[in-house]
Amino acid sequence: MMIQNNFKESKNEKTSNIDIPESLNDLISFIKWINQKTLIVKPVDKFTQRLIILSINENKIEESLKSFERKIKNIFTNISETKYIELENLILSNIENIQRQYKDQKIIQKKKEIKINKYSQNRKGRLFEAVIIGNDSVLATINIDQAGDKVTVISSIEENNRILVPPASDEYLHDPYEFHSLEDLNNTLEKASKETIFSLYKRIKEIVAKYIDQEDYIINIISIDIVFSYFQDRFNTLHYLGIFGGNDNGKSSIGDVIEALGYRTVNTTDPTHAVIYRLLGNVEPGQITYVFDESERIDQNENMKAILKTGYEYNKFVTKTNPNTLIPEKFFTYCKKTIIGEKPPSPFLARGVNDRILQVIPIVGNPKYSIKEIINPLDTTNPQYLKLRGEIQDIRNELLCYRLNHFRDPIYNIEIEAKRRDRELTKPYLQLFSNPKSDEEKLVYEEVNNTLKKLLDIKNEKKDFTFEAELIPILFRLMHRSKTQRVTFSELWHEVINNIKGYFNDKKPNEFLTEDYGTIYRNTISTVIDRIGVRRKRHGSFIELIFDADKLIKTANQFNIPIQTNLDIKSSDNSNEGYEGYEGFTERAGVNKDTELDNENPTIENEEPTEASYNHNHSCENNVND
Structure with a gap:
């Protein structure tokens, strides 16, 4: 060769x-x-x-x-x-x-020598993919200028200030793409040219179903994400897949299947941010697909949260100072990610991370085969296991070759119902599967569309269970009280303790251990209420709460909490007869102006209004730092 x-x-x-x-x-x-x-x-x-x-x-x-x-x-x-x-x-x-x-x-x-998995001049040029042919580690690209072989292989790409080279065979942190010879690679490219994104999805789904026994929509989203991972760097945004639940429900097997079939998937347990920076590098985004296993602590690491908050968007990066040279370096964070753990990141500590995740909770299943036994078989002579292993290797290589063949294909714009963040998390996937030609392909598109809609419904229903959603009924009650008397931050803190399930330790008066959101702290609630429509005003030894009814109602709508009340503003001169802590509201989108408002007792629909069991104690207010 x-x-x-x-x-x-x-x-x-x-x-x-x-x-x-x-x-x-x-x-x-x-x-x-x-x-x-x-x-x-x-x-x-x-x-x-x-x-x-x-x-x-x-x-x-x-x-x-x-x-x-x-x-x-x-x-x-x-x-x-x-x-x-x-x-x-x-x-x-x-x-x-x-x-x-x-x-x-x-x-x-x-010139600095940099190891790369793939390179396309940031989507401006030809795509080069690191592969192993025989014993040689090379960069392969489609041959568009010359006759003969469909593919050209080179050992490096030399630029003005760097030399890009493929990893050596023992340097790959994922399963490399291997071909016996250049002829083998050309033959695989030819086979891939006869496939479509729809036919590859169906083949992937059949393979996934052999190793994962779950509901159809879970099988579908795993298959969708595997296919999408091969074109993640053609799009500007993507979603993360969250696999959560108790022990022995097949979470890790899902990670193993994605590792076996996805684009250059690295599967690690409890990874550090430094490892991820080096894996994603600073050449161009989308070098790998990543599986975070045992990820329970990512919401406690600011570096990991920064990676996840920015890493769903192409070209986003973080900067870190090289301790040896003291020179700032940038590291891309964008790639397809699967997050596996017993529970999702804390909605209180990692709200922005959860907003980028489509979550599934597997149940205990009974798959036909164990993916671990196929990928790492104990019996290396079992013909059935060898056939299944070969099937996985063949489809991986065909997916890579399909990527090489179609990387420069046009991407069509489409209109979808989802808005804002939901749109960012789903539209690229529908674009990848857009333009179906046959009835069979149209059925695949509908399956992809319905699967994403279901996961968005699950995601948005979960908003009802976030800490902010728990606060909203409490804030509405306090807002009503603020019309006739001053409401302080200490009152809010005690309402939280008395109305949200958890354990309060008198020896730690500024902490509250909740059942659903972990430990919340008195001072961090300030940031939350600022975001959803409550300002603070200091008066010497205490802090008064000032409520923005407009913003609170808008926030309630965002969390799918129907409003049964509309605070009365009948005064023609727009003056508020209430106390200073109530700022009233004006009509806004999403608020039904014809709804009759109970001015005496504002409530949340289907929720019995309750008075706080806490009687305000001024001595406590002075003892606890607001």
Whole structure:
């Protein structure tokens, strides 16, 4: 197999001969460079058996040449001035050439060598994919200019300030894409050219169903995500898949299936942010697909939260200072991610992360085969296991070749019902499966669409169970109270303790351990209420709460909490007869102006209004820092 090499080759120092012109053949046998600064001249034997060594000082070329002239004229006593000048000019021109070559070589050597899995000039150029052909690790690209092989392979890509190379076979952190020969790769490209995104999805789904026994929509979304992972870097946003639940419900097997079939999937347990930075790199986004297993602590790590908050959007990155050079470096964070754990990230600590996740909760199933036994079989001679393993390898290679064939295909814009974040999480997947031609392909598109809709419904229903949603009824009751009396932050804190399930430790008065949201802290509630429509105003020893009815109602609508009340604003001069802590509201989108408002007792629909069991204690308010 001939591999094109993009490195600029330098002349071998030990055999770099200078061509002798015919006019000097009667004097000189050969002239040879030993290294950048040393040249040897061999006179013909009739003059001497000795070698003339010329040491070149590039800062003192004239002195070097004077020394050479003395040595030459000591041996060739009758040499004419014309011949000597010809010899000197020959050497001088070669000094310039050899120094230029060494400077070029130094530039090449200074260029940083960077390992890559794939490269497309940030979607502007041809796609190169790192593959192993036989024993060679190379970069493969579709051959669009020449006849013959459909694919061209090269060993590196040289740019102005870096050299991009594929990982060596033992450096891959994922299962590499391997082909027996260039012919094998060309044949796989030919097979992939007969597939469509719809036929590949159906094949992937059949394979997934052999190893995962779950509801249809879970099988579907796993298959959708696997296919999408091969085109993740053609789109600007994506969703994360969250697999949560108790032990022995098949969570890790789902991760193993995604690892076996997804695009360059790295599957690790409780990863560190530093590892992820290095895996995703700074060349271009989407180098891998990532599975976070045992991810219960990611909501407690600010670096991990930064990766997950930014990593669903193409071209987003984080910056870190290199401790060795003290130079800031950027690391891309975008790639397809699956998050596996017993429970989702805390909605209180990682609200932005949860908003990017489509969650599924598997049940205990009984799959036909164990993916672990197929990927790492104990019995390496079992023909059935070998066939299943081969099936996985074949579809992986075909998916990669389909990607190479279709990376530059146009992506059609489509209109969908979902809005804002939901749109970002689902539209790219529907675009990938858009433009179905046959009835069978249209059924696949509908299946993809219905699966995503179901997961959005599950996601949005879960909003009802976030900490903010729990706060909203409490805030509405306090807002009503604020019309006639001052409401303080301490009252809110005690309402939280008395109305949300959890354990309060008198020895830690500024903490509350909730059943559903972990530990919440008195000072962090301030950030939450600011976001949903409650300002704070300090009065010496206490903090008063100022309620924005407009914003609270809008927030309630976002959490799918129907409002049965509309605070009365019958006053024609827009003045509020209530207390300072109530700012009233104006009509806004999503609020039904015809709804009759219970001015005396604002409530949340289907929820019995309750008075706080806490009687305000001024001494407590003064003892606890607001």
